[in-house]
Amino acid sequence: MPPHLTNPDDIPPDIVIGRLPIYLRALMRLSQDGQEVTSSHELGRILGISSAQIRKDLSHFGGFGKQGTGYQISYLEEKLRQVLQVNREWEIALVGAGDLGQAVANYRGFSDRGFHIACVFDSNPQKIGKKSGNFVIQPMSELKETVLAKGIQIAMIAVPAEYAQEVANQLIEAGVRAILNYAPISINVPDGVHVQYIDPVAHLQRMTYYLK
Amino acid sequence: MPPHLTNPDDIPPDIVIGRLPIYLRALMRLSQDGQEVTSSHELGRILGISSAQIRKDLSHFGGFGKQGTGYQISYLEEKLRQVLQVNREWEIALVGAGDLGQAVANYRGFSDRGFHIACVFDSNPQKIGKKSGNFVIQPMSELKETVLAKGIQIAMIAVPAEYAQEVANQLIEAGVRAILNYAPISINVPDGVHVQYIDPVAHLQRMTYYLK
DNA sequence: CATATCATGTAAAACAATGTTACTATAATT
DNA sequence: AATTATAGTAACATTGTTTTACATGATATG
Numbered sequence: 001m002p003p004h005l006t007n008p009d010d011i012p013p014d015i016v017i018g019r020l021p022i023y024l025r026a027l028m029r030l031s032q033d034g035q036e037v038t039s040s041h042e043l044g045r046i047l048g049i050s051s052a053q054i055r056k057d058l059s060h061f062g063g064f065g066k067q068g069t070g071y072q073i074s075y076l077e078e079k080l081r082q083v084l085q086v087n088r089e090w091e092i093a094l095v096g097a098g099d100l101g102q103a104v105a106n107y108r109g110f111s112d113r114g115f116h117i118a119c120v121f122d123s124n125p126q127k128i129g130k131k132s133g134n135f136v137i138q139p140m141s142e143l144k145e146t147v148l149a150k151g152i153q154i155a156m157i158a159v160p161a162e163y164a165q166e167v168a169n170q171l172i173e174a175g176v177r178a179i180l181n182y183a184p185i186s187i188n189v190p191d192g193v194h195v196q197y198i199d200p201v202a203h204l205q206r207m208t209y210y211l212k
Numbered sequence: 213m214p215p216h217l218t219n220p221d222d223i224p225p226d227i228v229i230g231r232l233p234i235y236l237r238a239l240m241r242l243s244q245d246g247q248e249v250t251s252s253h254e255l256g257r258i259l260g261i262s263s264a265q266i267r268k269d270l271s272h273f274g275g276f277g278k279q280g281t282g283y284q285i286s287y288l289e290e291k292l293r294q295v296l297q298v299n300r301e302w303e304i305a306l307v308g309a310g311d312l313g314q315a316v317a318n319y320r321g322f323s324d325r326g327f328h329i330a331c332v333f334d335s336n337p338q339k340i341g342k343k344s345g346n347f348v349i350q351p352m353s354e355l356k357e358t359v360l361a362k363g364i365q366i367a368m369i370a371v372p373a374e375y376a377q378e379v380a381n382q383l384i385e386a387g388v389r390a391i392l393n394y395a396p397i398s399i400n401v402p403d404g405v406h407v408q409y410i411d412p413v414a415h416l417q418r419m420t421y422y423l424k
Numbered sequence: 425c426a427t428a429t430c431a432t433g434t435a436a437a438a439c440a441a442t443g444t445t446a447c448t449a450t451a452a453t454t
Numbered sequence: 455a456a457t458t459a460t461a462g463t464a465a466c467a468t469t470g471t472t473t474t475a476c477a478t479g480a481t482a483t484g
Contacts, residue, residue, distance in 0.1 A: 015441075017421050021414035025396055029373065039460065047398050051460095053442065057268045059462060065460040067452030084419045092416075103315035104412075109396065113413045153423055154416065161241065176417035180412060184237055184321065186259045194422055196415035197252035200316075200392060202233035203408035204304075204366065208297045210228050210406055211365050225470065251431065262475060263431090279432040280480030356451055 012060040019057055020080055022047060027077045038068035057112050091118035093147050093176065095140075095167050096158035097132045098122075098169035100182055104158050105133040115154075123163075140170070154178045161185040168195075224272040231269055232292055234259060239289045251282035297320070303330035305359050305388065307352075307379050308370035309344045310334075312394055316370050317345040327366075331358050335375075359386035366390045373397040380407075 017094045026046050030038055040051035040058075047054075058064055064079050065071040069112060081087035094105055094117050105117055122128065127137045138146060147155075155176045157167050164183035172180060178194045184202070189195055237259050252263035252270075259266075270288075273295050277283040281409055293299035306317055306329050311332055317329055332347045333355050334340065338353045350358060359367070367388045369379050376395035383391060390406045393399060396414070401407055 012440075018418050020421070021411075021417040022398065025411070025414065026398065029397060044402075048400065050443065052445095053441095055461065055463090061464085063451090063462065065461050066451070067449060068459060070460060083421065084417050085423060086417050089422060090416070093397070099318060099320070103319075106311060107315075107412075108311070109413055110215065112418075113414055115413065152335050156412075177423060178416070180415055180419075185233065186238065186264060187243060188258075188260065194419045198410060198412055199233075199237070199416065200319075200368075200410055201321055201327065202230075202237065203392055203410065204302070204322075204327055204390070205233040205236070205296050205325075206230050207366065207392075207406045207408060208302060209232070209295065211297060211389060227471075253431080262473070265471085267432065268434085268472080275433065277432055278480070279478065280430055280482095282431060 012057075016057045016060060017084075019043075019049075020084055023054070023057075024077065024084070024086075027073050027080070031073045031077065036073055038073055038076075040065075042070075047188075086114055086160045088114070090115050090154055091150060091152050092116065093118065093143070093150075093152045093155040093171070094120045094158065095143070095155060095171070096122060097124075097127050097130075097137045098158070101158035102132055105122065105170065105175050106133070106158060116129045117149055117156075118152060121146075122157075136151075143170055144174040147171070147176060152176065154180070156180045219341060222272070223270075226271060228269045229296075232296055235269075236289065236292045236296070236298075239285050239292070243285045243289065248335055249282050249287055250285055250288075252277075254282075256315060286421070300326070300327050302327050303354070303362060303364050304328065305362075305364045305367040305383070306370065307355070307383070308333045308334060308394075309336075309339050309342075309349045310370065310372075313370035314344055316368060316394065317347070329368075330362055333358075335371075348391070355382055356386040359383070359388060364388065365391070367398075368392045368394065370394045375422060 023043065024157050028044060040054040043054050044051040054098060061083050062079065064076045068138070078087070092115055094101060095118055097105070101122070114153060117133065117135065120132050120137050121140050122137050123140045128139050130137050153176060157164050157169045157179060159167055161183045164181060165187050166184050168187045170177060172189060172193055177192060179189070180196050180198065182198045184199045187195060189199055232329070233367040235255065238255055249308045252266040255266050274291065274293050304322070304327055306313060309317070309332055313332070317332060322329060329345065329347065331351050332344050334349050335350055335352045339349050342349050365388060367383045369376050369391060371379055373395045374391060376397050377399050380391060380399045380401060384401060384405055389404065391401070392408050392410065394410045396411045399407060
């Protein structure tokens with residue numbers, strides 16, 4: 001019997017969760033190219049991951065393939081969307097409407113993939129009421145009320161590093177449980193709140209180590 | 213004797229290298245706040261990492277602290293910069309001058325932290341010759357010549373996913389050995405070439421898994 | 425000055441992830 | 455019917471990572 005049926009205590013490691021979006025990305029590309037079936041070997045070749053690992057990762061959530069033939073791409077894609085809960089639209093609150101915040105607000109990649117920026121906040125009085133993308137910039141004083149009213153659970157922070165922690169606190173107060181932080185600083189959050197970081201410079205610095 | 217002297221074969225794991233920029237980020241913030249000394253415990257509290265791990269990570273590269281007192285921030289900062297090779301300026305080539313590429317080109321965070329965008333390329337003839345930030349957009353046909361001439365080793369890719377692999381190939385041809393890929397697709401590179409990814413949606417999808 | 429406290433660096437142990445191998449079951453192909 | 459390809463599972467080995475424990479040295483305190 002598969003482990004997801006026999007051992008309900010088995011919680012998939014977070015590192016496995018982190019690979020699922022990568023698998024999903026590859027599947028979307030394959031199906032865009034008109035392909036209908038793939039295999040753990042092909043996926044592994046594309047992604048630079050061993051086929052065994054891919055099969056093992058997927059087996060945490062069920063048996064999505066067919067022995068002898070591989071995985072039907074549309075089916076596996078659907079299943080991964082279910083697991084990741086991205087078979088729906090998510091609304092996001094964006095805090096910060098400076099250069100970075102505006103760029104984030106205008107980035108097409110979010111809406112294309114099911115994430116919808118539902119409100120934008122900034123502390124600069126000169127920006128309040130102006131449009132950023134399709135949305136009117138709201139003052140920070142309206143953050144809690146708006147986020148609670150819309151039931152928003154995900155937020156992105158694009159403010160200067162020194163304000164990021166305070167903004168995070170306010171977001172959590174308003175019920176946000178997942179934060180994507182573009183500010184180059186680590187923030188502290190209570191259990192049950194998830195944080196991911198986007199810091200391009202940290203990525204670059206990680207690579208310069210290896211340059212002679 | 214410390215292991216970095218006794219065992220020259222000990223190559224620090226990549227995951228450790230990946231944490232060094234995080235440590236550096238935290239140290240910069242502490243010194244900005246006027247603090248001169250810190251400890252593995254304090255850093256751990258700030259970053260949500262155990263103090264033991266921080267000490268162990270740092271011990272791969274030498275003994276930078278003083279027993280009983282901790283780490284002098286300016287000294288540790290300097291040492292980490294040496295290890296990561298970010299105690300100098302790096303020139304970067306940017307490929308793609310669409311919405312995303314323009315946003316990347318205008319992002320202040322790179323130049324503030326030692327990364328200088330030295331040239332920008334795009335395949336769209338209508339964009340060639342126009343300015344993006346401080347730089348004139350060059351055609352793809354000039355990529356190899358320019359990158360080689362300037363001795364550039366780092367590039368950023370901000371083109372649609374379907375062109376990313378081909379762009380990467382050209383960059384590697386031109387001597388690039390580190391790529392920061394903003395396109396939502398995995399790319400294949402030969403040994404000795406390093407790739408990092410920026411895919412905000414993948415980060416979001418990783419978090420939605422945990423939202424009930 | 426003796427003692428207590430604090431903090432690093434390191435060795436050892438514990439834990440986690442990954443890769444390998446072997447096997448069974450199933451599907452498609454020859 | 456035999457062959458080939460593939461998923462899923464288990465057992466194991468290997469590697470990588472984190473935690474624990476402690477010896478050593480520095481500082482502060484009484």
